[in-house]
Amino acid sequence: MKENKSLSKINFIIICISLACIIVGFALTYGEPTELEFNPDVFSFRRITVGPMLALAGFVSMIFGIMYKKKEK
Numbered sequence: 753m754k755e756n757k758s759l760s761k762i763n764f765i766i767i768c769i770s771l772a773c774i775i776v777g778f779a780l781t782y783g784e785p786t787e788l789e790f791n792p793d794v795f796s797f798r799r800i801t802v803g804p805m806l807a808l809a810g811f812v813s814m815i816f817g818i819m820y821k822k823k824e825k
Contacts, residue, residue, distance in 0.1 A: 759818070766817030770810045777807030 780803030783793060793799070 760822060762822060763817055763820055766820060767814060770813035770817055773810030773813065774807050775810075777803050777805070777810055779803075780806065 781799050783796075783799055784791070
């Protein structure tokens with residue numbers, strides 16, 4: 753009998769890679785808080801573009817990793 757598993761090894765690999773992308777994306781948006789004076793680093797390209805786009809790509813690939821099914825020959 754064939755065992756019917758819901759997630760295969762490739763699914764877990766995709767999920768782990770996407771989780772790493774999400775963590776790195778949130779880490780890129782982190783920076784020093786500015787309470788006393790204006791800090792132009794708040795509007796850096798890394799914080800407002802690269803970090804959120806990487807996190808979004810991680811969330812989308814997480815959905816793909818859960819939904820992916822290997823084609824049988």
